[in-house]
Amino acid sequence: MAFGKKIGLQGLRYQGGGPMLAWVLxxxxxxxxxxxxxxxxxxxxxxxxxxxxxxxALNTFYESWQFQAVLYFFVIFHALNGLRIxxxxxxxxxxxxxxxxxxxxxIIFIPLYGLTVxxxxxxxLSAK
Amino acid sequence: xxxxxxxxxxxxxxxxxxxxxxLSGLGLFVLALIGAVGAMLLGAREQVDLPTLMRWTxxxxxxxxxxxxxxxxxxxxxxxxxxxxxxxxLFFGVTHGFNGLRMVIEDYxxxxxxQVLLRGVIFLLWLFFLVMGVFVILAS
Numbered sequence: 001m002a003f004g005k006k007i008g009l010q011g012l013r014y015q016g017g018g019p020m021l022a023w024v025l026x027x028x029x030x031x032x033x034x035x036x037x038x039x040x041x042x043x044x045x046x047x048x049x050x051x052x053x054x055x056x057a058l059n060t061f062y063e064s065w066q067f068q069a070v071l072y073f074f075v076i077f078h079a080l081n082g083l084r085i086x087x088x089x090x091x092x093x094x095x096x097x098x099x100x101x102x103x104x105x106x107i108i109f110i111p112l113y114g115l116t117v118x119x120x121x122x123x124x125l126s127a128k
Numbered sequence: 129x130x131x132x133x134x135x136x137x138x139x140x141x142x143x144x145x146x147x148x149x150x151l152s153g154l155g156l157f158v159l160a161l162i163g164a165v166g167a168m169l170l171g172a173r174e175q176v177d178l179p180t181l182m183r184w185t186x187x188x189x190x191x192x193x194x195x196x197x198x199x200x201x202x203x204x205x206x207x208x209x210x211x212x213x214x215x216x217x218l219f220f221g222v223t224h225g226f227n228g229l230r231m232v233i234e235d236y237x238x239x240x241x242x243q244v245l246l247r248g249v250i251f252l253l254w255l256f257f258l259v260m261g262v263f264v265i266l267a268s
Contacts, residue, residue, distance in 0.1 A: 030228045034225040063183070
């Protein structure tokens with residue numbers, strides 16, 4: 001913590017830019033997926049073994065396109081960012097292009113996620 | 129709140145989990161690809177919409193397509209191959225996830241007495257969800 005200085009909320013003003021945003025999204029998305037997968041395993045167990053209404057309701061919610069649209073943002077972002085981290089770990093001399101690599105990552109992410117979610121929303125709306 | 133000390137060099141838990149995180153991440157890419165190709169081979173191109181295909185891609189389990197209009201779910205993929213694939217996805221995913229949880233917690237707590245306790249709790253949670261998931265896979 002900055003060698004003993006008290007920072008508090010000032011820390012939020014750190015101008016990290018693209019790589020920091022990627023780090024934050026990787027972390028938040030990772031934790032969200034741990035919670036989701038854990039609850040999904042538990043609800044599947046309850047639904048399958050006990051026929052529980054809560055488990056079935058949770059799994060139906062997890063299968064809805066609204067939930068999946070949010071989930072796929074985290075999944076696809078986490079996957080692409082993880083791939084970028086692996087590539088930069090293999091070639092550390094490219095770390096000086098870290099800022100550019102996050103831009104490249106968004107250039108891949110936006111059409112991939114946008115097209116998926118566009119199709120999912122069109123399917124979800126027409127299914128009603 | 130303390131920052132974590134830099135990990136030791138050499139063959140230890142931090143190094144092993146660093147390597148495992150990378151390898152399991154790549155492994156999940158491969159397993160997702162196997163799931164997508166398998167779905168296509170079993171007729172997903174005509175019978176399955178994109179959300180169902182993606183759920184199958186990540187985890188080919190009959191529980192994932194309950195709400196989808198598929199003629200006979202158990203026909204093509206209630207066999208040992210897909211069960212092994214699912215157990216691999218489950219193992220890689222859950223271990224990757226709970227190791228990530230451990231790293232996030234230890235980033236903020238640093239080396240302290242509670243570290244041992246939290247590692248124990250995370251280990252038990254990891255084992256609990258892994259066993260429960262394998263049970264769901266083998267019972268479906």
